[in-house]
Amino acid sequence: MTRLFNDPADFADEMIDGFVAANRNQVRRVTGGVVRSTRTPEGTVALVIGGGSGHYPAFGGIVGQGLAHGAAMGNLFASPSAHQVESVAKAAQRGGGVLLSYGNYAGDVLHFTQAQDALNAAGIPTRSVAVTDDISSAPLAEKHKRRGIAGDLTVFKSAAAAAEAGYDLDEVVRVATHANERTRSFGVAFSGCTLPGATEPLFTVPEGRMAVGMGIHGEPGIDETDVPTADELATLLVSSLLAELPEGVSEAGGARVGVILNGLGSVKYEELFVVYRAVAAQLEAAGVDIVDPEVGEVVTSFDMAGVSLTLFWLDEELEGFWAAGADTPAYRKGVVAAAEQLDPSELVAETVAEIPESTDASRAAAAVVVEALDALVQVIDTNVEELGRIDAVAGDGDHGIGMQRGARAAVTSAHAAADAGAGAHTVLHLAGDAWADRAGGTSGALWGLALRSVGTALGDEVAPGRTDVATGVQAAVDGIMSFGKAEVGQKTMVDALVPFTTTLSAAVADGSDLVTAWTAAAAAASTAAAETADLLPKMGRARPHAEKSLGTVDAGAYSFGLIVTAIVPVLERAAGTTAPDGSTSTTTNEGVHA
Numbered sequence: 001m002t003r004l005f006n007d008p009a010d011f012a013d014e015m016i017d018g019f020v021a022a023n024r025n026q027v028r029r030v031t032g033g034v035v036r037s038t039r040t041p042e043g044t045v046a047l048v049i050g051g052g053s054g055h056y057p058a059f060g061g062i063v064g065q066g067l068a069h070g071a072a073m074g075n076l077f078a079s080p081s082a083h084q085v086e087s088v089a090k091a092a093q094r095g096g097g098v099l100l101s102y103g104n105y106a107g108d109v110l111h112f113t114q115a116q117d118a119l120n121a122a123g124i125p126t127r128s129v130a131v132t133d134d135i136s137s138a139p140l141a142e143k144h145k146r147r148g149i150a151g152d153l154t155v156f157k158s159a160a161a162a163a164e165a166g167y168d169l170d171e172v173v174r175v176a177t178h179a180n181e182r183t184r185s186f187g188v189a190f191s192g193c194t195l196p197g198a199t200e201p202l203f204t205v206p207e208g209r210m211a212v213g214m215g216i217h218g219e220p221g222i223d224e225t226d227v228p229t230a231d232e233l234a235t236l237l238v239s240s241l242l243a244e245l246p247e248g249v250s251e252a253g254g255a256r257v258g259v260i261l262n263g264l265g266s267v268k269y270e271e272l273f274v275v276y277r278a279v280a281a282q283l284e285a286a287g288v289d290i291v292d293p294e295v296g297e298v299v300t301s302f303d304m305a306g307v308s309l310t311l312f313w314l315d316e317e318l319e320g321f322w323a324a325g326a327d328t329p330a331y332r333k334g335v336v337a338a339a340e341q342l343d344p345s346e347l348v349a350e351t352v353a354e355i356p357e358s359t360d361a362s363r364a365a366a367a368v369v370v371e372a373l374d375a376l377v378q379v380i381d382t383n384v385e386e387l388g389r390i391d392a393v394a395g396d397g398d399h400g401i402g403m404q405r406g407a408r409a410a411v412t413s414a415h416a417a418a419d420a421g422a423g424a425h426t427v428l429h430l431a432g433d434a435w436a437d438r439a440g441g442t443s444g445a446l447w448g449l450a451l452r453s454v455g456t457a458l459g460d461e462v463a464p465g466r467t468d469v470a471t472g473v474q475a476a477v478d479g480i481m482s483f484g485k486a487e488v489g490q491k492t493m494v495d496a497l498v499p500f501t502t503t504l505s506a507a508v509a510d511g512s513d514l515v516t517a518w519t520a521a522a523a524a525a526s527t528a529a530a531e532t533a534d535l536l537p538k539m540g541r542a543r544p545h546a547e548k549s550l551g552t553v554d555a556g557a558y559s560f561g562l563i564v565t566a567i568v569p570v571l572e573r574a575a576g577t578t579a580p581d582g583s584t585s586t587t588t589n590e591g592v593h594a
């Protein structure tokens with residue numbers, strides 16, 4: 001149970017502010033996260049890590065000498081936005097290029113990839129390595145689909161040590177990739193976790209039971225048993241990992257191995273030590289030479305009761321990096337020479353976006369956009385619990401809170417922009433950035449992209465007509481499919497998006513007014529969303545345990561259908577076909593004219 005918070009919506013930001021205040025000699029606050037407070041030699045590679053808040057020490061807690069140069073820190077259990085990652089990377093980089101490294105989660109992959117593209121376009125050579133150590137989350141043949149858990153530490157530490165040894169970007173990528181190949185983890189859970197302000201846990205484990213292979217966000221596991229003894233748990237963890245030796249390791253006997261026994265938030269250190277006693281004995285009985293074991297909290301999940309074991313199969317190069325010193329707020333090892341502190345003035349604060357010129361016509365359209373976003377927030381607020389329930393069947397259950405965070409941030413930004421005289425394009429662009437920044441996650445990335453795409457089509461000059469709206473919707477769908485790589489039939493929001501845009505564009509082309517066209521398109525999207533219950537997920541977090549999803553609709557498709565349906569009355573009012581008191585009229589609207 002999480003007890004200490006103010007407004008839950010501000011928890012992540014307030015947590016980061018407090019973390020920075022408590023660790024001023026190691027980290028500095030920048031837009032999107034934190035960077036080292038110490039100077040990094042010019043020309044060296046910067047390791048920028050990141051992910052959702054709620055996993056301390058990951059990710060800000062392991063920023064410092066011998067480990068990360070910066071961490072992009074997203075909202076609770078949601079990836080940071082591309083903008084946040086880009087901001088941290090620009091503050092951390094010192095001319096040698098950037099390696100982005102993060103846990104392999106759908107939202108993180110989308111946002112970090114977007115940031116990587118933007119950084120390369122800005123002339124900062126940037127590469128990425130996603131951590132895929134959780135052997136329970138996908139079979140070996142699909143190792144690239146596995147989730148990242150406490151193996152973050154072995155990959156991040158190896159990459160950082162290589163960067164501090166002066167390796168160039170290609171070599172740092174090679175080391176990080178090799179460390180990821182040589183890292184295997186396996187975890188169990190005894191309870192769920194409750195996010196700040198929530199009255200119910202995000203996910204649960206039945207009392208007296210142990211969820212084997214459950215993810216750090218409650219992603220479904222592979223088995224459930226009674227809670228074992230500490231020694232029996234050690235046997236399960238060790239045997240599961242010894243059953244999958246990485247390439248290049250022919251046998252456990254004689255192998256040198258870094259070991260992490262990780263607590264997920266509410267298992268006491270003393271309990272971990274009882275388990276580690278048996279872990280060490282069983283590894284040594286298998287002939288393993290244990291090197292620099294870590295027992296404690298490396299990657300947590302709020303107040304989740306759980307344990308994971310990580311084996312880092314060393315070779316000579318990796319052992320040197322594993323043994324290297326580090327000095328970060330949450331992880332210290334060996335001796336690290338004190339580096340010069342940066343002057344606060346050296347970290348330039350981000351500039352606030354200017355509001356460009358717009359016409360009265362576009363500002364009138366912007367007012368309709370704001371009303372549509374208000375309707376969007378209202379329908380998400382009404383359905384937030386149901387969206388979380390649907391997403392929890394095979395995903396991590398955060399679709400409802402993620403959409404709510406994003407939508408509320410977007411509407412706040414949209415109102416502010418409209419009040420400042422912004423046109424439709426600017427209102428939608430700022431709303432899209434705010435959505436992605438606050439929501440993170442897969443839906444945060446995609447809805448941010450969608451709003452920006454529609455905004456580009458509407459512009460800040462003309463009174464957008466139904467053709468402009470249809471063009472903007474099509475651009476949004478094209479962008480989401482190009483960026484997210486999902487196709488129809490793979491159980492994602494694309495299954496509702498495509499029928500929506502197809503129906504809308506066809507109706508507009510046939511001469512229907514916008515209200516008629518949008519109403520027909522919303523019906524098509526809602527029907528398609530309902531039909532996703534018969535599909536198996538092929539993309540996103542629900543994919544690894546797809547069979548659990550049969551019979552349940554896709555959360556993103558369902559929320560999309562709710563949203564476009566909720567916008568119909570807004571368009572009717574804008575077209576003057578429905579008065580604020582709900583009475584209707586029969587005017588033909590040529591476009592979105594407030």
Ligand SMILES: Nc1ncnc2c1ncn2[C@@H]1O[C@H](COP(=O)(O)OP(=O)(O)O)[C@@H](O)[C@H]1O
Nearest residue numbers: 107399441442443484486492493540541555556
């Ligand atoms: N590659 C993708 N393209 C389009 N939509 C996707 C993709 N991957 C996942 N989704 C959508 O995202 C929804 C989950 O959103 P969210 O809860 O934000 O994801 P996560 O928590 O995994 O980041 C899914 O129900 C699905 O509709």
Ligand SMILES: O=C(COP(=O)(O)O)[C@@H](O)CO
Nearest residue numbers: 051052077079105106107441
């Ligand atoms: O869950 C996380 C990110 O995954 P999403 O796909 O954004 O939900 C985060 O807690 C770990 O980075």
